[in-house]
Amino acid sequence: MLVVLAVSIALLLVMWQGARLAREWALAELHHTAGNALQLSRANLTGYLTRHDYLPHLLATRESVRRFLAQPHDIRDVPALNRLLNRSRAYADVSDIYLLDRGGTTIAASNWQRADSFMGQNYAFRGYYRQAISGHGGRFHALGTQSGKRGYYFSAPVWANGRTSETPPDGVMVVKVGLEGIEREWQSLDATLLVTDANGIIFMASNPDLRLTALKPLSEGVRRGLLATRRYTDDPLPEAGFDVLETLPGGARLMRLDGRDYLNLSQPLARFNWRLNILQPLAPVTQAQWLGALGAGGSWMLLALGGAIGWQRRRLRRERERFAERERHTLAHARDELERHVEARTRELMGSNRQLSQEIEERKRAEESLRQTRDELVQAARLAVLGQLAASINHELNQPLGAIRAYADNARILLERGRPEAAADNLVQISELVERMAAISAQLRQFSRKGDDTLTDVSAQACFDYALRLFRARLEAADIRVRLQMSEATCWVRADSVRLEQVLVNLIGNAQQAMCDSAERQLILSAEHRDEWVILSVADSGPGLSAEALDHLFEPFYTTRAAGKGLGLGLSISQRIISDLGGRLEARNRPEGGALFIIHLPAVATPRALPPETPANA
Incomplete structure (x- = not known):
């Protein structure tokens, strides 16, 4: 108790002395600063007034x-x-x-x-x-x-x-x-x-x-x-x-x-x-007094703390010497236990690493299988659309086949009658019909082939033209009027032409089926270059999309058609294709009625090289 009282009294005396010295120093500094300011103000005031004396x-x-x-x-x-x-x-x-x-x-x-x-x-x-x-x-x-x-x-x-x-x-x-x-x-x-x-x-x-x-x-x-x-x-x-x-x-x-x-x-x-x-x-003087008192008190406390620490260290050193031997034995025992635990934990980690490596390999195989499955689903969707087009293609092939049969019979009769020139004209007609059938067959081969991951500069208008050629017969049979709103300048995008054409074919097919029961049947296709994007849209005059359909339209296996009329994968796959191409696919209802599908794709300012003609044009 006496030690604490003595230390407290000494602390107060040191703080009082530190505050007094700090006050004297601060007052001297303040006196000097104020004297300089007073001298300058005196000269300034005298000059300000006496300059008008004359x-x-x-x-x-x-x-x-x-x-x-x-x-x-x-x-x-x-x-x-x-x-x-x-x-x-x-x-x-x-x-x-x-x-x-x-x-x-x-x-x-x-x-x-x-x-x-x-x-x-x-x-x-x-x-x-x-x-x-x-x-x-x-x-x-x-x-x-x-x-x-x-x-x-x-x-x-x-x-x-x-x-x-x-x-x-x-x-x-x-x-x-x-x-x-x-x-x-x-x-x-x-x-x-x-x-x-x-x-x-x-x-x-x-x-x-x-x-x-x-x-x-x-x-x-x-x-x-x-x-x-x-x-x-x-x-x-x-x-x-x-x-x-x-x-x-x-x-x-x-x-x-x-x-x-x-x-x-x-x-x-x-x-x-x-x-x-x-x-x-x-x-400033008051602040200096407090700082001086605190500084002196802090210094005193540091000295007192240093002395207390020195005394405590001596006491602790004696304690350490008494328990040093026991601590060495304890540490040796703890080291042996730690080595055993480390060895067991190392075995567990090695087993975990082997299991993790196996899981990584299985994940890679699963991802590869998923990629193959996705590609197969895309191809299956394309072939499903191809099957839907088969009736129209069959109708287009039957007409030239009947004409070829008729021209062949006429040519045979003309040859028997000794009229080779007329027979040659029939053979020319047969040759033209065969070329037409080859073009139709080329369209089927073009649509049924698999795409790849290589992206090229593709004309959006050319992709629309190819999709329309595939649907020409069905659109004419359904009495659907096609209205094109294409930009005069070619809209170039960086894409895989096969996959982009598949998306357009799917959207046009959906629009054609949506207008089956509509009184007015109009298909509106547009392509325009807007800022850094190319905007493609497919609109119809059908009944439009319900609120439920808008919420679930791009979910796999969701369809608004009757059972057996579709798998509900077309729009889901189309959205995935557009996303892989760096764009987005949106759906909404038109204010005047009907559905509207919009494709946003990054635009290409200048094509790197003109793409080769599609097989449909060969």
């Missing part, structure tokens, strides 16, 4: 001003002089310029056109008038009686006919300099700047709440003197509320205002009989 003297010597005072009142050109003073005000960037006559009444002013104009106002009570009318330049700071704005006034005597020792001035030229600009610059500082006059009244401040307040209570005599010159008009000039906490060496003070502590430095402005004060917040 202006009233310069204007007082202008011939137009002197001539104006020398003329009788009834012939003076007041507007001309007002404009001259306004131009001079704008050029010099001051608040106001005005001319007083010998009695202190304003007879010309730069603000003659404003509601708060000085025209006709008497300022004989102002200090700058009394100084200038006595023949010297004047300076004065006060609140404007008309505008209510603070300003610094420069004045100069004006003689209409030349200066002599016996002649009093004929008027006074006054220049008012506004103070708002320099105060706005002060507000960008991290400190508060304020200017006090000889009576301790804060005339300028970066904090608007401190303006026209007093550092200390004003006596009745001081207030009567201020009212006589109307320096601050009738402003109450309340006390600012500063509390001096401590006086530091060098004249600096610690002060409190509105619950916040500040470091206060001041410098005299002898030329204006002012003092410039700076209030630097003590927050």
Whole structure:
């Protein structure tokens, strides 16, 4: 218990000493920073005000001003002089310029056109008038009686006919300099700047709440003197509320205002009989005190912790020496057990690896079997469509076969009658019919062949043409009108022509069967190039698709036909084919009635090589 108490007391002493040293150092730094800022602000304020000192003297010597005072009142050109003073005000960037006559009444002013104009106002009570009318330049700071704005006034005597020792001035030229600009610059500082006059009244401040307040209570005599010159008009000039906490060496003070502590430095402005004060917040000093206390306390705690750790290590080392032998025996036993466990686990892992290898091989075989099954399903779907087309192809083949039989019989009869030329014409007709049958057979071979994984540049319009040739007889027999909406430019896609043709044949066959019971039978085929895609669509005028069909249309073995009329694999396989080609197949109902199937395929800007003609065109 005594050890803990001693350590706590020592910790508090160290933290107190660290906070004290940190405070002294932080105050010295803050004093240096505030002193530099005060010096710069003092030079800036002096330069800002004195740069206009020359202006009233310069204007007082202008011939137009002197001539104006020398003329009788009834012939003076007041507007001309007002404009001259306004131009001079704008050029010099001051608040106001005005001319007083010998009695202190304003007879010309730069603000003659404003509601708060000085025209006709008497300022004989102002200090700058009394100084200038006595023949010297004047300076004065006060609140404007008309505008209510603070300003610094420069004045100069004006003689209409030349200066002599016996002649009093004929008027006074006054220049008012506004103070708002320099105060706005002060507000960008991290400190508060304020200017006090000889009576301790804060005339300028970066904090608007401190303006026209007093550092200390004003006596009745001081207030009567201020009212006589109307320096601050009738402003109450309340006390600012500063509390001096401590006086530091060098004249600096610690002060409190509105619950916040500040470091206060001041410098005299002898030329204006002012003092410039700076209030630097003590927050950095407070922060430094806390950091110093925490740093010293932390260092002390580290030292104490280091000593405690050293003592603890010595105690632990003795404990380790006592139990070292027992630990060695325990570790040896644990090592033997670990080796046995590792050996058993290694055997288990080797068995698992062999089993995993077997499962991987089985998975590869299953994937290969699945791929073969998928290809066989695609070919089976193609052959199923081919079977559906067999009746139409058989009808197209029967017509030329009957014609060939008739031409052959005629040729035989003509040869028997000795007319070989006519028989030759029949043989030519037979040859043309055989070519037609070969073209029909080529279409069947083209559709029944298996595709491969090699993709080429394929014309979408050519694929539509081939599919229509296969369905030509069935469409004509069903009285279905085909409307083509093909882009004039060839739409090239990267695809396998056999598989793309199978999808189009399947969609056209579905549309043909959907319109069996429709009064209007119209098949609309379109192909267009849109941005980076080629859009192929097959639309019909049938009854359209039900909500259930739209939800399950591309599922395997789903069909809307009667039992025995289809397996329900066509659209599922078609969607898989389009997906493998990097596109997508969509289905929806047309607003005017009927179903619409849309194929999106990536477009090829320029074909790499023209594809060979299809066997149907051979």
